[in-house]
Amino acid sequence: MSLLPAKKMVRLRAGEVIFSQGDTCGDVSYIEEGLVKLTTVSKRGRGAVLAILGPGDFAGEECLTGEAARQSSAVALVPCSIVVIKRRTMLRLIEHDRSAAAQIIGYLLQRNRRIEEALIDRVFNSSEKRLARTLLLLNEHGKRTNSPYILERISQDTLADMVGTTRSRVNFFMNKFRKLGFIRYNGGLKVYGSLQSVLQD
Numbered sequence: 001m002s003l004l005p006a007k008k009m010v011r012l013r014a015g016e017v018i019f020s021q022g023d024t025c026g027d028v029s030y031i032e033e034g035l036v037k038l039t040t041v042s043k044r045g046r047g048a049v050l051a052i053l054g055p056g057d058f059a060g061e062e063c064l065t066g067e068a069a070r071q072s073s074a075v076a077l078v079p080c081s082i083v084v085i086k087r088r089t090m091l092r093l094i095e096h097d098r099s100a101a102a103q104i105i106g107y108l109l110q111r112n113r114r115i116e117e118a119l120i121d122r123v124f125n126s127s128e129k130r131l132a133r134t135l136l137l138l139n140e141h142g143k144r145t146n147s148p149y150i151l152e153r154i155s156q157d158t159l160a161d162m163v164g165t166t167r168s169r170v171n172f173f174m175n176k177f178r179k180l181g182f183i184r185y186n187g188g189l190k191v192y193g194s195l196q197s198v199l200q201d
Helices: 061-065 087-096 098-124 127-144 156-163 167-179 193-200
Strands: 008-012 017-019 027-033 036-041 047-053 073-076 080-086 183-185 189-191
Touching: 027 061, 027 087, 047 156, 061 087, 080 087, 087 098, 098 127, 127 156, 127 167, 127 189, 127 193, 156 167, 167 183
Parallel strands: none
Antiparallel strands: 008 080, 017 073, 027 080, 036 047, 036 073, 183 189
């Protein structure tokens, strides 16, 4: 985002933690390059993947609402370049720069819409449809953020966490999608638009 203030750039290797659930919430991370997995763990120890974030996305923005502790964890899936912006700096930018405020608010509204769609998907759709939707969203995200290899970086275990099912079920449906010609394994995973038909059944 060109309107970001003076900033601290952090470069991370794949697998490095950006922040952990429960950490003090004092800054916002803006992803300039790479892919980030956002996860959370319930009090009962059940984990879930909340999102896969890429260039142009924020992580940890809940600190802007006054949260004292991180509600999730963020881990680099691939080498990443992250801009770290202090909470007070971000709030000052939103208060005094209308253009920056409009961009940030627009991003947060889109993020909220994606979360609502994911919740509706989880409640009403089968695991097969949820997997199809997740693959299509990741494929579109890869195109939008110029991250063509995003699908190759996400394991079936991660897909299972995102969909809310088991790895064996993900493997079963992936094989089914491949046989139907909706996806292809050939030097990496390729997702075709015809996978949309699964959502229309």
